[in-house]
Amino acid sequence: MSGSGEISALGQMEGGRQVLAFVGDADSVEALRVGLQALGGGVDLRRGTIRQAIRYLEKETPPRAIVVDVSDAENAQSALDDLARVCPPDVQVFVVGDNHDINFYRLLVDDVGVTEYLPKPLTRDSVQRQLLNRLSPIQSDTASARGGQVISVFGARGGVGATTIACGLAMELSNIAKGHVALLDLHLQGGAMSIMLNGSPGSGLRMALEDAERADALFLERTALTIGPRLQMIAADEPYDAEPHVTAAGVSRLVSLLQRKFNYVIIDMPVPLPMVMSPAVALSRHVVIVMGPDVVSLRSGKALRSWATGLTGTNRTISVINRGDSKGSISAQLVEKALGAKPDIVIPNAGRKMIEAVNLGVPAVQHVPVLKRHLMPLVREISGLAPSRGNSVLRRFFRG
Ligand SMILES: Nc1ncnc2c1ncn2[C@@H]1O[C@H](COP(=O)(O)OP(=O)(O)OP(=O)(O)O)[C@@H](O)[C@H]1O
Numbered sequence: 074m075s076g077s078g079e080i081s082a083l084g085q086m087e088g089g090r091q092v093l094a095f096v097g098d099a100d101s102v103e104a105l106r107v108g109l110q111a112l113g114g115g116v117d118l119r120r121g122t123i124r125q126a127i128r129y130l131e132k133e134t135p136p137r138a139i140v141v142d143v144s145d146a147e148n149a150q151s152a153l154d155d156l157a158r159v160c161p162p163d164v165q166v167f168v169v170g171d172n173h174d175i176n177f178y179r180l181l182v183d184d185v186g187v188t189e190y191l192p193k194p195l196t197r198d199s200v201q202r203q204l205l206n207r208l209s210p211i212q213s214d215t216a217s218a219r220g221g222q223v224i225s226v227f228g229a230r231g232g233v234g235a236t237t238i239a240c241g242l243a244m245e246l247s248n249i250a251k252g253h254v255a256l257l258d259l260h261l262q263g264g265a266m267s268i269m270l271n272g273s274p275g276s277g278l279r280m281a282l283e284d285a286e287r288a289d290a291l292f293l294e295r296t297a298l299t300i301g302p303r304l305q306m307i308a309a310d311e312p313y314d315a316e317p318h319v320t321a322a323g324v325s326r327l328v329s330l331l332q333r334k335f336n337y338v339i340i341d342m343p344v345p346l347p348m349v350m351s352p353a354v355a356l357s358r359h360v361v362i363v364m365g366p367d368v369v370s371l372r373s374g375k376a377l378r379s380w381a382t383g384l385t386g387t388n389r390t391i392s393v394i395n396r397g398d399s400k401g402s403i404s405a406q407l408v409e410k411a412l413g414a415k416p417d418i419v420i421p422n423a424g425r426k427m428i429e430a431v432n433l434g435v436p437a438v439q440h441v442p443v444l445k446r447h448l449m450p451l452v453r454e455i456s457g458l459a460p461s462r463g464n465s466v467l468r469r470f471f472r473g
């Protein structure tokens with residue numbers, strides 16, 4: 074916090090803080106305090122700016138609703154853009170400002186997708202009507218029209234590096250884009266993700282995929298493993314003689330649940346993909362296809378691309394050539410010819426440090442700088458962080 078300091082931190086209610094506000098003036102703090110009295114101790118009111126709210130969300134557990142003040146922001150839209158990157162989709166966003174123009178209101182509520190815009194001066198009455206009454210019930214399953222992006226990752230052949238890239242992308246999206254990220258491994262048996270990230274999964278994922286009713290709000294608390302401050306992993310480690318009866322309803326429900334809680338849901342997909350898991354692909358914004366510079370993976374990579382395009386209706390694939398510079402590999406020109414276009418991302422062979430990372434149970438992006446560097450274009454493509462992408466990411470994040 075800056076010199077303006079914290080006016081009051083009234084503690085947390087069971088189930089977490091309900092409303093957290095960063096507003097610029099004492100009068101607004103006071104109107105919020107009086108208007109939100111019905112919430113008891115679940116309200117945390119601070120004098121501060123939207124930038125402080127963003128920094129808060131980058132580090133701390135998100136509240137149920139956040140109130141930000143754009144009166145002093147140089148560019149309200151770009152500040153909200155940055156907020157959208159770090160604010161999980163199920164957090165309601167209330168914006169306070171001194172602009173009384175109806176078009177500004179419409180922009181924020183209709184286009185940007187914030188829950189409500191409250192013009193200053195705030196009053197007890199406006200806070201009660203526009204904020205308190207608009208708070209959705211705790212852990213509502215249908216609360217949000219916004220939704221996190223789903224990114225499915227496929228390996229065109231075994232051992233090509235799909236899990237490595239899924240894990241690296243997840244770590245970087247949470248570290249650099251500061252988004253809340255869920256990493257889901259749909260290899261229920263023998264998946265490598267939990268080994269790479271040093272976690273021990275239980276039976277929750279299998280049960281949720283078998284019985285959609287189980288993918289409820291408590292599921293995450295019981296099943297998700299915390300990998301980093303904004304990164305959770307959901308994986309299974311079923312014995313090889315188990316026969317999980319995964320249902321399409323379970324897959325859809327689980328992915329939708331994760332979309333409400335996280336900005337990014339990255340799924341390590343088994344290949345060939347069981348038909349019942351195809352709803353996860355249909356929900357994907359990006360389909361990452363990892364190939365090696367070899368004939369087999371290029372051929373099946375192309376087949377995967379057509380199949381995924383048919384399923385999602387548009388080409389959402391991002392092609393990655395991993396270990397593009399390995400000895401004996403096909404030349405870049407031939408790769409381009411085989412794919413019909415240059416691959417979107419090329420990652421070099423990072424050598425034995427990669428195996429070292431797996432054996433140490435350390436995420437490869439932390440151990441191998443070259444991998445981190447080469448994943449950056451993929452991180453930018455997905456997060457919209459690239460300076461060259463002029464488009465606002467607001468809709469992508471606040472409107473799902
Ligand atoms: N760019 C790279 N340079 C060197 N080694 C790599 C690179 N990418 C991945 N590896 C290594 O290749 C091995 C296989 O990687 P990974 O498990 O990610 O592949 P996969 O496609 O998920 O395999 P599977 O088919 O078993 O799911 C791992 O030991 C990993 O460390």
Ligand SMILES: [Mg+2]
Pocket residue numbers: 228235236237265341
């Ligand atoms: Mg794998």
